[in-house]
Amino acid sequence: MKIMDVKDQVSLSFGKCVELVLSGIKYRLFRAAVTVVIISLAVAFLMTMLTESFVARRVADQIDLRMAPRRTFDFWTSRIAAPLAEQNLILELARATRDDPRWREFRAWGGLNDQRMDELVDVAGKQLPYQRFFDGLDEGKLRPLFGRTRGVEVFRRLQDEGAYRQFEEEFRTLGLKMHASLDEFKAFLGDWKKTEPMRLAILEGNGKALSSLRGKLSGQEPTAVLAEADQALPKLLADHGFQMDANELQMVKQQARLSLDADRLSRLLSIGRIKNRLADRRNADLATIDATMYFGELSTSGGAEWFRDQVADLARTIKDLEKSLPEDRAALAGLETRAAALDEKILRLQAAATQKAKDMETLKAQAAKAPASDEAIKASLKEAEQADAAAKADVDAAEKEYKELREGKSDKGAVLAVGLDDLRQRVKRDSETATSLLPARANIETFGLTSARIAQVAANRMEQKKLSEIEASVSRAAGESGGLLGYSSRTMWLIAVSFVVCVVGIANAMLMSVTDRFREIATMKCLGATDAYIMINFILESCLQGTAGGIVGAVLGFLLGAMRSLASYGWIAMQHLPWELIGVTAAAALIVGVVLSALAAVYPAWIAARLAPMEAMRIE
Amino acid sequence: MNETVSPAASPHGKQDAQRPVIIRTRNLKKSYRMGQVVTEALRGIDIELYRGEFICVMGPSGSGKSTFFNMVGGLDSPTSGRVFIDEVDVAQLNAVELAFLRCRKIGYIFQTYNLVQYMTALENVTVPMAFAGVSGDDARNRGMEMLKLVSLADRWFHKPIEMSGGQQQRTAIARSMANNPAVLLCDEPTGNLDLRTGAEIHRILKGLNTDHKVTIICATHDHRLIDMADRIMWIRDGMVERIADRSEVKVQTGAIGGEENE
Numbered sequence: 001m002k003i004m005d006v007k008d009q010v011s012l013s014f015g016k017c018v019e020l021v022l023s024g025i026k027y028r029l030f031r032a033a034v035t036v037v038i039i040s041l042a043v044a045f046l047m048t049m050l051t052e053s054f055v056a057r058r059v060a061d062q063i064d065l066r067m068a069p070r071r072t073f074d075f076w077t078s079r080i081a082a083p084l085a086e087q088n089l090i091l092e093l094a095r096a097t098r099d100d101p102r103w104r105e106f107r108a109w110g111g112l113n114d115q116r117m118d119e120l121v122d123v124a125g126k127q128l129p130y131q132r133f134f135d136g137l138d139e140g141k142l143r144p145l146f147g148r149t150r151g152v153e154v155f156r157r158l159q160d161e162g163a164y165r166q167f168e169e170e171f172r173t174l175g176l177k178m179h180a181s182l183d184e185f186k187a188f189l190g191d192w193k194k195t196e197p198m199r200l201a202i203l204e205g206n207g208k209a210l211s212s213l214r215g216k217l218s219g220q221e222p223t224a225v226l227a228e229a230d231q232a233l234p235k236l237l238a239d240h241g242f243q244m245d246a247n248e249l250q251m252v253k254q255q256a257r258l259s260l261d262a263d264r265l266s267r268l269l270s271i272g273r274i275k276n277r278l279a280d281r282r283n284a285d286l287a288t289i290d291a292t293m294y295f296g297e298l299s300t301s302g303g304a305e306w307f308r309d310q311v312a313d314l315a316r317t318i319k320d321l322e323k324s325l326p327e328d329r330a331a332l333a334g335l336e337t338r339a340a341a342l343d344e345k346i347l348r349l350q351a352a353a354t355q356k357a358k359d360m361e362t363l364k365a366q367a368a369k370a371p372a373s374d375e376a377i378k379a380s381l382k383e384a385e386q387a388d389a390a391a392k393a394d395v396d397a398a399e400k401e402y403k404e405l406r407e408g409k410s411d412k413g414a415v416l417a418v419g420l421d422d423l424r425q426r427v428k429r430d431s432e433t434a435t436s437l438l439p440a441r442a443n444i445e446t447f448g449l450t451s452a453r454i455a456q457v458a459a460n461r462m463e464q465k466k467l468s469e470i471e472a473s474v475s476r477a478a479g480e481s482g483g484l485l486g487y488s489s490r491t492m493w494l495i496a497v498s499f500v501v502c503v504v505g506i507a508n509a510m511l512m513s514v515t516d517r518f519r520e521i522a523t524m525k526c527l528g529a530t531d532a533y534i535m536i537n538f539i540l541e542s543c544l545q546g547t548a549g550g551i552v553g554a555v556l557g558f559l560l561g562a563m564r565s566l567a568s569y570g571w572i573a574m575q576h577l578p579w580e581l582i583g584v585t586a587a588a589a590l591i592v593g594v595v596l597s598a599l600a601a602v603y604p605a606w607i608a609a610r611l612a613p614m615e616a617m618r619i620e
Numbered sequence: 621m622n623e624t625v626s627p628a629a630s631p632h633g634k635q636d637a638q639r640p641v642i643i644r645t646r647n648l649k650k651s652y653r654m655g656q657v658v659t660e661a662l663r664g665i666d667i668e669l670y671r672g673e674f675i676c677v678m679g680p681s682g683s684g685k686s687t688f689f690n691m692v693g694g695l696d697s698p699t700s701g702r703v704f705i706d707e708v709d710v711a712q713l714n715a716v717e718l719a720f721l722r723c724r725k726i727g728y729i730f731q732t733y734n735l736v737q738y739m740t741a742l743e744n745v746t747v748p749m750a751f752a753g754v755s756g757d758d759a760r761n762r763g764m765e766m767l768k769l770v771s772l773a774d775r776w777f778h779k780p781i782e783m784s785g786g787q788q789q790r791t792a793i794a795r796s797m798a799n800n801p802a803v804l805l806c807d808e809p810t811g812n813l814d815l816r817t818g819a820e821i822h823r824i825l826k827g828l829n830t831d832h833k834v835t836i837i838c839a840t841h842d843h844r845l846i847d848m849a850d851r852i853m854w855i856r857d858g859m860v861e862r863i864a865d866r867s868e869v870k871v872q873t874g875a876i877g878g879e880e881n882e
Contacts (some may be wrong), residue, residue: 020750
């Protein structure tokens with residue numbers, strides 16, 4: 001019996017293998033396309049989430065960066081305005097390191113050394129997780145645990161044996177679980193008590209320092225202080241234990257100035273005239289004028305110029321009114337007096353005229369009764385008629401005078417004197433204007449801002465608002481998905497399901513393929529294909545489809561994620577795309593696509609490889 | 621168990637002890653288990669097939685003809701007994717060696733042609749050469765030679781769908797000769813073809829046998845093919861009923877003498 005010599009067998013080059021697979025795919029293009037679509041959908045899904053998450057993270061970093069000056073400013077104003085609260089002390093202690101300015105401050109205020117500070121920092125670091133845990137509980141649990149005590153006070157309360165026992169019992173009953181055991185917590189409480197005097201010392205030191213500082217600042221508002229700050233300020237602060245470095249000084253000063261100027265602009269918005277003019281300028285409804293529109297308009301160079309003109313106009317108005325209003329008021333008073341006098345006179349004359357008319361009527365009646373020869377009566381009657389006419393004329397004259405007084409004297413259209421009515425109106429109007437401008441008078445008269453500065457301040461205000469909105473949007477998104485890149489289990493679940501569906505779908509399609517091709521496979525075996533070749537053929541086919549699907553999916557997913565980020569956060573999302581990260585992610589997504597398709601093909605490929613070549617023969 | 625032999629003729633025809641044997645079976649048995657039922661397809665076959673001969677295998681449905689073919693073609697392993705192809709015991713071969721066998725030593729021709737639909741005629745012919753490790757250019761040259769052999773050189777770029785049945789079968793024949801096999805296994809090669817195209821195929825097969833000294837084993841009902849054979853073998857009920865030389869058998873249109881009703 002001969003032993004067969006197997007050499008040069010199935011030295012099918014990989015290239016040839018790929019070639020055969022490719023021609024096979026071309027033939028079954030539709031089914032291949034379906035597989036590619038399935039993979040690309042799953043990969044796109046994954047890629048979208050990852051892209052969005054990375055972009056959001058980058059956006060959050062950017063915002064942090066841009067808002068840093070403002071934060072520093074807020075930080076220093078609040079420190080100068082009020083003493084340190086216990087809660088904030090804890091937060092800052094937890095964050096502090098040895099080379100921190102805060103470290104030096106606390107050490108100085110509390111009269112402590114570095115070792116003591118280490119203890120404090122340690123305790124604070126332990127306290128925060130406990131505090132966060134307690135803050136996360138709902139009212140129904142907090143009541144039995146701590147009664148009415150909340151926040152930092154809780155740790156104080158639990159120093160009492162009875163209170164602690166109650167807490168412990170309720171904790172066990174409610175079946176709660178903390179990041180540490182109750183024993184660890186108890187030990188922590190002991191440390192907390194031990195370090196409490198130190199903390200109180202810091203708070204006291206801070207309080208004393210602050211009141212001394214405020215005394216030196218002689219009642220100035222923190223913002224004003226910071227706006228005028230020069231090299232002397234850090235020294236002054238340092239004398240009281242507050243550590244501000246040179247960078248912070250610049251930042252804070254700039255922000256303080258921006259804040260003050262922005263406030264000035266805001267106050268001017270409340271003036272009715274400005275609002276009206278702005279509504280006209282923007283062709284908008286008066287009711288829709290708000291701070292956003294206001295600052296939006298002012299942030300443009302045209303708007304800033306316009307505003308300066310408005311303010312100048314207001315200043316002029318104030319000046320004019322200062323002169324004209326008293327004059328007008330005096331004139332008005334004069335006219336009112338005359339009017340009153342005239343009024344009285346008219347009444348008298350009218351009374352007289354009525355009397356005269358009565359007399360006339362009486363005499364007329366008499367004359368009618370008397371014989372025509374009575375000359376005396378006739379003469380009296382004539383007299384009476386004359387008197388009556390004169391009286392009427394007087395009344396008319398007086399009334400005419402009164403009318404002229406009221407309406408002003410005019411000579412063929414030209415106004416010679418202003419009438420009472422008009423003057424009243426004018427004084428009323430001007431008084432109202434003066435009243436409305438009075439509060440802002442100082443602001444208007446000392447308004448020294450250039451239009452460039454106006455635009456800068458307004459733009460800064462707009463940016464702050466926008467950044468806050470984006471920040472809120474980012475943290476909202478983070479909250480929904482369980483933290484940036486710390487995906488909620490729901491998201492993980494969705495992704496896992498999509499992968500499973502993908503694999504199952506492809507495996508199904510491949511099994512159909514195997515069934516359709518059984519004769520072809522069996523024939524190949526007759527021609528010398530090994531089982532391994534058949535398996536490689538199918539898995540390779542699937543991998544090629546996976547690659548195509550992976551590429552399509554990665555690109556699609558990236559675009560979709562980028563668009564969604566754009567919609568959520570605006571252009572800031574596009575400005576700093578983390579390209580390297582996205583590149584790596586795309587590669588990973590591609591690999592996922594290939595792996596998924598290879599996985600899906602394993603079972604069908606195995607089925608195919610096991611096919612007996614005799615299936616190729618006709619079945620009798 | 622010894623095979624039953626019809627007393628009318630000797631079981632092996634003219635036996636030539638000097639002639640080299642290409643395929644030998646010893647007590648070949650094959651049974652299939654389907655659930656609870658065990659079917660004995662082959663019940664002990666002892667035959668020797670000589671190198672360079674043209675032998676036709678006949679038998680009714682269920683006679684074990686296809687099973688016999690599978691055994692002889694290295695497509696399946698026996699349940700018991702032995703099959704020697706070129707003195708190599710097929711049952712001893714592992715999967716890779718079997719693949720080698722099918723690639724180099726045996727060519728297959730099917731009733732349904734079984735060409736790869738998405739490849740041209742030339743590509744189809746070169747597939748076995750690829751498996752044998754022949755380089756691209758050499759494969760293509762040899763492929764064209766093979767296609768010339770079957771008069772299809774001018775259609776080398778056609779896909780199976782663009783060819784008639786006869787042309788497809790000719791391509792299949794060219795493919796089967798690609799690696800210069802010792803044996804050609806034909807399973808009803810003209811079953812799907814009309815009489816005239818069938819005659820073409822028969823001629824080609826006979827030509828291969830005579831000119832290229834290829835052993836041809838055919839399963840067929842076509843009398844004209846049987847007419848060209850050197851020997852004829854009948855299988856019935858899993859046993860060889862009879863083997864006879866062509867000269868001993870009367871082949872007529874319509875019926876062949878010595879055959880049971882089909």
